[in-house]
Amino acid sequence: MSRSITIKDISRSFDLGGRTVLALDRVNLNIAAGEFVTLVGASGCGKSTLLRLIAGLDEPDLGMIEVAGVEIEGPGVDRAMVFQNYSLFPWLSVLGNVLFSRRLVANRYDLTASERDGETARASSLLDLMGLTRVQDAYPDQLSGGMRQRVAIARALMSRPAILLMDEPFGALDAQTREVMHDLILDVFAKEKSTIVFVTHDVEEAVYLGQRVVLMAPQPGRIDTVYEVPFESQRLPDLRLEPEFLHLKRAVMQRIRETSGVGNVAAAH
């Protein structure tokens, strides 16, 4: 199950020490149901702000966001979010974290006994998919960074969200772990079929994962370029070495440099 996201004329400004910064300036974007979109851009381009707005954790000054044609109001179970780190509940075991959403009223109404059994089966299949079965009774503090992010993803997927929002989920991981996580998330995408919006500062990650790469530019935060990624959704690690891949990666990186302010200075000379 997946849903579309429509972002209509969104603006959001922040007050930074008396100075108003326009984090997003009339941003428009349509994301189709079942699409994997990655957001990249120089720091301060508003990519994380946009993701938080879609999650409903923040409200826009102007404009609106619709999910499957319905305007959102605050966070909702249809949009799960995976954060960069520190989002797991350290007092719950891995299994307890994954099952957390089951305790909430929002997910609990009208469940029959067999559906409850289904929930337990769902949890174990997610643990299995994420390679966490062996550590299901461990506490988050006992796990490596990569394992913790697997738990965070499994937890987010537990209530079968139509949309999965990921805010630099692998930003704190080492390069090897990150590559493993990339293939894992593509596997999740193929199996769960939810819409994924993925924020990253790593261009290679954005091109490897996304069906479209949305490049944002800072001051004011806006969408600069949208790149269609020409590869099929089944991707293998060696794709990163293909000329076509490198070509796209180089183009995106160059554009980020040009839009980052630093690039503009260099271009003026």
Place this chain on the structure above:
Amino acid sequence: MTLPIEHNVSDTPLAPPPRRRRRGVDRLWAIRGKSSKTEFAVFAIAGLLVPLAGWMALSHSGILPKLFMPDPIRVIARFWVWITREGFGQDMQVSLLRVSMGFLLALLLALPLGLLAGTFRPVQVFLEPVLDFIRYMPAVAFIPLVMLWFGIGETAKMAIIFIGTFFQMVLMMGDDVRRVAMTQIEAAQTMGANRREVIWQVIFPAAAPALLTTARVTLGWAWTYLVVAELVSANDGLGYAILKAQRFLQTDKIFAGIIVIGLIGLVQDQLLRWLHNRLFPWHGRG
């Protein structure tokens, strides 16, 4: 095109490298070095024996009159007399009850207020300026007022302990709650948690270890204020026993009283640490 790649597939294990670890004194006195169990015991026991020996030496040296500086053995003997003939059990029971009542009252009121102040900005802004002001007023200075209001009964002692701990506790617990990671709260919200669920299923369990630590620290202060209250106005209790001992120049009993209060604090502290580790096995040592 394949490049030749050499894999290391040798099955013969390499000979272990010669032992080069630092040993003995070098290791023990390395910066942030480690100690073996025996070394730990030696230094811990020495840490207790050295001041004891110093005390012995001082009381036998004749620098100070024996009356003012009784030796440890006399203190222990005097303590035994206190236990068997002078109602130590009664004194301790009374003091324990006072501390518990005063402290629990402060805890029961401070905990919800701290939780609210750490969660809701208006509550924080409403409470903190006043509390910040009050907490710098010395609790001891309230004693005359408390005696006018409550006389010299049990309420007065509870009030002193309450004044000495409550305001600080609210502020510290507010900070404990505010230190809960925002990402944990937001993660719960994106899973559909409502306000009540965020407070009870995320903020409270996340802050619980810190709240218990705050309670443990303030319980120590409660003992200080108890003794102050009993020194000023009481007919029984450990503080009063110390005061009475002073009137009769029983310095050995004063020593015994001070040491006993220290021991009670130590036992309480260890019990709460044990509780911390039982309740929060996922958390670092308390």
